[in-house]
Amino acid sequence: MKNRLGIAILIMGFSGLVAQMLLLRELLIVFSGNELSIGIILANWLILEAFGCFFIGKKAESNKKELETFAVITIFFSLSLPTAVYFTRILKRIIGISIGESVGFLPILYSSFLILLPTSVFHGALFPLCCKLYSRFFANGPSSIGKVYVYETVGTILGGVVWTYLLIPYLHAFQIAVALAALNVLVLIVLLAHYWKLGMLQKITVAISSLLLLFSGCLLFAGGADKLHQLSIKAQWKDHDVVHYQNSIYGNICVVKSGEQYIFFSDGIPELITPIPDIGFVEKFVHLPLLAHPNPKRLLVLSGGAGGVINEILKHPSAKMIVYAELDPLFLELIRKFPTPLTEYELTHRKVKVKHMDGRLFLKMTKNRYDVILVGLLNPSDLQTNRFFTREFFSLAKKKLNEGGILVIGLPGSLTYLNDELRNLNNCIFNTLKSVFPYVRVFPGEGTNLFLSSNSEEISSFNKAQLVICLRERGIKVDVLVARHI
Known part of the structure; x- marks a missing residue:
């Protein structure tokens, strides 16, 4: 059980970093952002994480069923990330701003807050639950919290490496979001399998997690994530013929065709128009x-x-x-x-x-x-x-x-x-x-x-x-x- 819980905490840290970077990048494309935009987005993320950690996590701690609460919040976190990616891409349509138009300070502030709200809050709530679970099962007192910090930090570092060298070069946003959801529910199934005989609630949670894992697998390997990706791009670039959309380690590049003209956008800003x-x-x-x-x-x-x-x-x-x-x-x-x-x-x-x-x-x-x-x-x-x-x-x-x-x-x-x-x-x-x-x-x-x-x-x-x-x-x-x- 100790190893299983350690892996779950490590994946929590990994998921938090990847989710943060994914939504940060998607929001910067919408905002055509600079360092001010990054500061606002990260500030909202930290505030919401703190809210989830202090209020939801603390309240959940008083619940005797910490493991079941951890499972439910993990499921909600897994579902919230692909949803946030989709709403980010249609954000300009929602707030009534056209392609190429700059977004002001206040729209950046409130729209990024709302987009990040579910993902950040749910992820923030997981940390105190992990501390309570580790203390409950291994009764090491304050030292157990230190071990949770270590596991979470290692996961965060691993997330940064994997994000830079594996995820960004080879996968698009929906593939990353769905794969992350699948990874979380898989770890959840492994963690809960030890308690299969304890009650109906655990069985229901494992069944839901298994269905989510199966659904995520279908999205990844049957082309569902690609279809969501294309649909969201069409919604984001309404009335534009997008012929290519890809992320690099430096930013997002979108190629739009208008007649015989190609327009190359970098993070939502037009950089090149050719052949005229x-x-x-x-x-x-x-x-x-x-x-x-x-x-x-x-x-x-x-x-x-x-x-x-x-x-x-x-x-x-x-x-x-x-x-x-x-x-x-x-x-x-x-x-x-x-x-x-x-x-x-x-x-x-x-x-x-x-x-x-x-x-x-x-x-x-x-x-x-x-x-x-x-x-x-x-x-x-x-x-x-x-x-x-x-x-x-x-x-x-x-x-x-x-x-x-x-x-x-x-x-x-x-x-x-x-x-x-x-x-x-x-x-x-x-x-x-x-x-x-x-x-x-x-x-x-x-x-x-x-x-x-x-x-x-x-x-x-x-x-x-x-x-x-x-x-x-x-x-x-x-x-x-x-x-x-x-």
Whole structure:
């Protein structure tokens, strides 16, 4: 019995970590979240776990039938997780928010609280019950509680390892949720089997657990979990043709098809549109800095290169080598899986070298120097992207530029009005660039403000007449960046 109970406690810790990470990831997709969203979600999880532990668990402790209570709560916990995953995916429809629309602080707070409520509360209630069970069967006093902590901690650590290396790469959310439910009821059956002869209640609990195990097995091995997965995706992305939906260790990637266009979403945020990108943006983002440089030969693109940017760079006859660093290998894998003439041309061109690694890490490790470095991350909204908008990063980029080289970054902007947040953001980045580079040139734009930074004074004197002459001399054909639009 001691070993059985120890395994049950270990699985409790394992299940708590996996359930937490699963719902956290699903909610971040809905919220297009950053660290603030993560903080709110985790705070709700901890509050609800504490509530379940203190109120439900303590009340259940006074019940003489701790084992039966533990069994019932485990069953409810197992059922609540797949249900929470489904309601998370239809959450935007429930609260009336469309795809791509940001979710505010209050909706994140109350909706994540309600989604997490059953799973967190039931899991929190299990811990004091495990402590009571261990004390009851082994009568070790306070030391038994310490052993429960050890078992639970080992299970949590194991859950983190399994989540990272086995669950995320190979299973989708419903497979994980159903498999976790099956694991819990299987352990429950093994735990209760020892008490088969004690009464009708235990027999009923074992029978229900066995049915749940059988049902979970059917869902996993007969395609039921896959059908639930597809139905929930259709409900989540209503009126959109989702051709691929997959998690990587870095986030969720969803590929939507609209006519002949593919839109790649990363955690609910559109990252790439192909084969017809935002022509005005990519032409401005690429040609302004490359035309301001007298002879751009070696270029580095840190994220956001596929889908237009590399294609525009290749129009410059001086470009001899283009290095494109992208963090998530799955993102590039899916671009190749759903090819368009544009992306196929970009990623297979002999001048293009693709690096599957973090852009900042690559810049730190490379010994090469570049004429132009383009940062394709345009909105410093979380810690991952903020790393590319710091004084330290700008200093690193400066060291990797050739004489007269240009660093290019973009920020959210407008030609008509900047609210206080955008004004402060643009001012902050401009001043930080000025503390590193002697010359910084800003090109305001509708949607994106472009910042060119260099040691060369030429970017400050570069004007419309020179741009038109360079376009003509280099034989570059453009659609939007023409004289009458500049």
